[in-house]
Amino acid sequence: MLKGRHLIDPMDFSPEEIDEILQLSDEIIKNPRLYADVCKGYILATLFFEPSTRTRLSFEAAMLRLGGSVTGFSSADASSAVKGESVADTVKTISNYADICAMRHPKEGAPKIAAMYSDIPVINGGDGGHHHPTQTLTDLLTIRSLKGRLSNFTVGFCGDLKFGRTVHSLIKALSRYENIKFVLVSPEELRVPDYIKDEVLTKKRIDFVEVDKLEEIMPALDILYMTRVQKERFFNEEDYIRLKDSFILDLNKLENAKDDMIIMHPLPRVNEISMEVDSDRRAAYFKQTKYGMYVRMGLIMKLLGVEI
Numbered sequence: 001m002l003k004g005r006h007l008i009d010p011m012d013f014s015p016e017e018i019d020e021i022l023q024l025s026d027e028i029i030k031n032p033r034l035y036a037d038v039c040k041g042y043i044l045a046t047l048f049f050e051p052s053t054r055t056r057l058s059f060e061a062a063m064l065r066l067g068g069s070v071t072g073f074s075s076a077d078a079s080s081a082v083k084g085e086s087v088a089d090t091v092k093t094i095s096n097y098a099d100i101c102a103m104r105h106p107k108e109g110a111p112k113i114a115a116m117y118s119d120i121p122v123i124n125g126g127d128g129g130h131h132h133p134t135q136t137l138t139d140l141l142t143i144r145s146l147k148g149r150l151s152n153f154t155v156g157f158c159g160d161l162k163f164g165r166t167v168h169s170l171i172k173a174l175s176r177y178e179n180i181k182f183v184l185v186s187p188e189e190l191r192v193p194d195y196i197k198d199e200v201l202t203k204k205r206i207d208f209v210e211v212d213k214l215e216e217i218m219p220a221l222d223i224l225y226m227t228r229v230q231k232e233r234f235f236n237e238e239d240y241i242r243l244k245d246s247f248i249l250d251l252n253k254l255e256n257a258k259d260d261m262i263i264m265h266p267l268p269r270v271n272e273i274s275m276e277v278d279s280d281r282r283a284a285y286f287k288q289t290k291y292g293m294y295v296r297m298g299l300i301m302k303l304l305g306v307e308i
């Protein structure tokens with residue numbers, strides 16, 4: 001039963017519950033008109049203490065396409081957080097105005113605190129370098145829609161695997177499906193944090209390797225998940241400038257890739273995928289943004305307990 005639940009960590013829902021959300025999202029994609037009024041009378045609040053294009057706007061588009069309404073703020077400066085109000089007090093107040101809320105916050109754990117004080121479902125829209133569970137739902141729906149399954153893959157993650165919260169969340173989520181292998185491509189300084197390696201990969205005996213070159217592992221990949229170097233999480237600019245262009249995917253690098261490999265990226269991109277790749281049939285990152293809206297429609301319906 002998903003009604004009334006919070007989504008803070010990608011492991012908060014079982015694979016069966018995730019499947020329920022993906023199934024509903026599939027139904028919405030097939031027949032969106034059927035769902036156009038199901039959330040009439042409900043309000044979604046988007047509490048974004050950090051910038052966002054896709055997550056905030058796809059949440060808002062999702063609620064509007066379900067016939068509901070939206071309210072919220074798009075930066076801490078536009079809320080009373082700037083006067084020193086706590087996350088707990090903010091969410092207690094919002095619980096009086098809205099039926100469900102999505103929150104993005106630069107501090108890891110802030111949405112978890114919010115959930116402790118909230119009377120309405122809280123959805124984590126990204127907390128610091130920690131997790132981004134609705135991007136994970138987006139990624140799972142994209143993979144399932146384009147590849148037809150969620151098991152038996154070699155998945156390459158490339159770029160900033162240290163601060164990239166979408167990477168941490170997707171590794172955790174995919175580790176629950178059968179026969180998933182990971183190839184982790186990053187500079188030494190931007191490797192996947194030890195807590196993910198120890199608590200997920202090693203503990204579950206998942207096959208993974210860490211490498212610092214993309215070209216040599218390209219032929220083995222079924223999915224290539226590129227990521228941006230997360231400028232906003234660096235402590236000094238020199239390190240960011242040195243590392244920001246470590247990997248740039250172009251058509252040359254794709255020469256040895258499988259024909260049916262898919263290229264994903266949570267976006268925004270900076271330089272890490274050359275624009276010439278956008279027209280390659282394997283590029284899936286803009287389709288991914290559309291799946292993100294549909295999966296958030298499914299998620300909102302499930303957490304509100306709305307059915308047709």
Ligand code: CP
Nearest residue numbers: 052053054055266267
């Ligand atoms: N993928 C993602 O979280 O994008 P935004 O930062 O634009 O929301």
